[in-house]
Amino acid sequence: MLVDSPPAVPVEQEPVGAVAGPPSEPLGAPAPAPADQTCAKCGAPMALGQDWCLQCGAGARGSLGLSSARSAATILGVTAVLVLGAAAAGYAALSKGKHRPATVTTTVAQTTTPAPATPGVTTPVTPGSPSAGTPGLTLPRVKPPKIPLSTRTPKFPSTTTLKFPSATSPISPSTGAPSNTSTTTTPAIAPSGGATTPESLPAAILLDTNAASTYNPYSYPASDFGDPSLAIDGDNATAWTARVEPASAPKMAEGVLINLKSRRKLSAIKLVTSTPGMTVQVFGANGHTAPASITDRAWVALSRYEVVKKKHLRITLRDSNTAFSFVTLWISHAPAASVGTPEAPGHVSVNEIELFPVG
Numbered sequence: 001m002l003v004d005s006p007p008a009v010p011v012e013q014e015p016v017g018a019v020a021g022p023p024s025e026p027l028g029a030p031a032p033a034p035a036d037q038t039c040a041k042c043g044a045p046m047a048l049g050q051d052w053c054l055q056c057g058a059g060a061r062g063s064l065g066l067s068s069a070r071s072a073a074t075i076l077g078v079t080a081v082l083v084l085g086a087a088a089a090g091y092a093a094l095s096k097g098k099h100r101p102a103t104v105t106t107t108v109a110q111t112t113t114p115a116p117a118t119p120g121v122t123t124p125v126t127p128g129s130p131s132a133g134t135p136g137l138t139l140p141r142v143k144p145p146k147i148p149l150s151t152r153t154p155k156f157p158s159t160t161t162l163k164f165p166s167a168t169s170p171i172s173p174s175t176g177a178p179s180n181t182s183t184t185t186t187p188a189i190a191p192s193g194g195a196t197t198p199e200s201l202p203a204a205i206l207l208d209t210n211a212a213s214t215y216n217p218y219s220y221p222a223s224d225f226g227d228p229s230l231a232i233d234g235d236n237a238t239a240w241t242a243r244v245e246p247a248s249a250p251k252m253a254e255g256v257l258i259n260l261k262s263r264r265k266l267s268a269i270k271l272v273t274s275t276p277g278m279t280v281q282v283f284g285a286n287g288h289t290a291p292a293s294i295t296d297r298a299w300v301a302l303s304r305y306e307v308v309k310k311k312h313l314r315i316t317l318r319d320s321n322t323a324f325s326f327v328t329l330w331i332s333h334a335p336a337a338s339v340g341t342p343e344a345p346g347h348v349s350v351n352e353i354e355l356f357p358v359g
Contacts, residue, residue, distance in 0.1 A: 036330050037061065039155055183329050191202065203353040205264065214240070214355070215257035215328045217293045231256050231350045237273050239349035242331065249339040249346075252278075255330040256350055257290055262294070263323035265358040271313045272352035277335025282315060284324035320358050329353060 016344040037046050041058040051060050187235050212228040224243035231240040269282055285291055291298040302317040302324075331348060340346030 022182070035232070040223075073175075083154055091119075137206070195314045202356055202359040204270070204356055205260070207258065208261065209233075211258050211259050211261070212240070213259070214242075215255045215290070215294075215330070218253050220245075220254060225254070226349075229254055231353050232258070234352070237353040238352050239274060241347045243348045244334045244338050244340060244346045244348060246340060246342045246345055250334045250336065252331045252333075252334050252348070253294070255280075255328050256353060257326065257328045258353065258355065259290075260325050260327065260355075264355075265323045266317050266327065266355055267320050267358045268317055268356045269303075269315050269327070269329070270348065270354040271308065271315065272349055273308055273311055273313075273330065273348070274309050275335055275338050275348045276311055277337060278331055278348050279305055279307050279333035281330045281332065282317060283328050283330060284317075284319070284322075285326045285328075286324055287326070290326045290328070299328075302327075329357060 017096075018287065038044065039046055039053040039056065039058055040061055042053065042056045044053055044055040046053060046060055051068045052058070053060070075288070086151065115183060209229060209232075212223045212232045214222075214228050216222075216225070216352070221241075224240065224245075226241035228240045230238040240256055242252065244250070244252065271280065281301065282303040283294070285298045285300065287298060300322070302319060303315050306313065306315055329350065334346065334348050338346035338348050
């Protein structure tokens with residue numbers, strides 16, 4: 001029997017005269033690895049897997065997809081961190097100069113006010129308490145004084161005035177005080193003359209050392225008198241003295257004469273003596289020399305007779321509008337304590353004389 005056999009495959013024959021070449025790659029074989037690539041921007045060589053050029057920083061071919069997204073995210077993250085850091089630094093700089101005051105909390109101890117004690121009842125003392133030192137001791141409860149929170153400053157008047165009754169004011173029968181009073185200031189010098197010392201006085205007249213002399217119109221012995229310059233030396237411990245004659249005591253007739261060298265208006269004379277009780281009077285006169293007798297009409301009485309009751313006496317002078325060049329302190333009576341005896345006669349003394357001008 002005849003068996004059908006497969007048709008024979010014709011064998012291709014290479015054409016005559018063909019040049020032998022390299023065998024062709026079989027289908028499905030892997031492609032060979034590409035050679036080293038170069039930068040598309042500057043042409044610098046780049047290794048396989050290198051995404052960025054080391055010379056110019058340009059990206060490799062085909063690396064701008066995922067790499068560009070990563071770069072953008074990295075840049076945004078760094079920018080956010082820098083912004084947050086700058087904001088934190090600015091806040092710290094602004095709050096650095098502000099110092100908040102420290103808050104101090106003071107704890108005040110609370111004390112319990114004890115109940116008032118009943119008289120005659122002893123408060124029991126608990127052992128260990130502050131008042132348990134002496135058994136059976138009752139401690140009195142002392143109420144603390146109230147301290148005022150503020151003090152009131154007393155008000156004083158700017159000037160002090162004295163109220164004297166008017167000369168024509170009737171006296172009220174119920175109170176004995178005048179119904180109408182007038183306000184006047186304290187006079188500087190008493191109008192009647194006397195031992196009134198004013199608050200403010202002009203300075204005394206400065207006298208020459210030889211301005212004082214003994215006024216002796218009845219020619220008593222010179223040994224009866226002391227040095228008259230001691231009456232104007234400014235020392236109250238020294239004095240001009242005059243002897244008291246027992247035959248005519250207590251009457252006297254001498255004094256101290258002061259030469260002012262020029263005419264001066266006088267307001268007062270101040271006398272200091274260690275023999276109070278004598279009677280004196282002040283006279284003034286003008287001319288080249290003093291009048292020879294106290295009864296001379298040239299003498300003008302500048303005061304009334306004054307009994308020196310204390311060691312210091314201020315006499316207000318009359319006729320203050322007239323200027324005088326001579327002033328004498330005339331002594332007319334000695335005090336009883338200065339009379340003495342014929343064996344031991346007494347004396348009067350003038351320790352200091354001061355003349356005050358019209359202010």
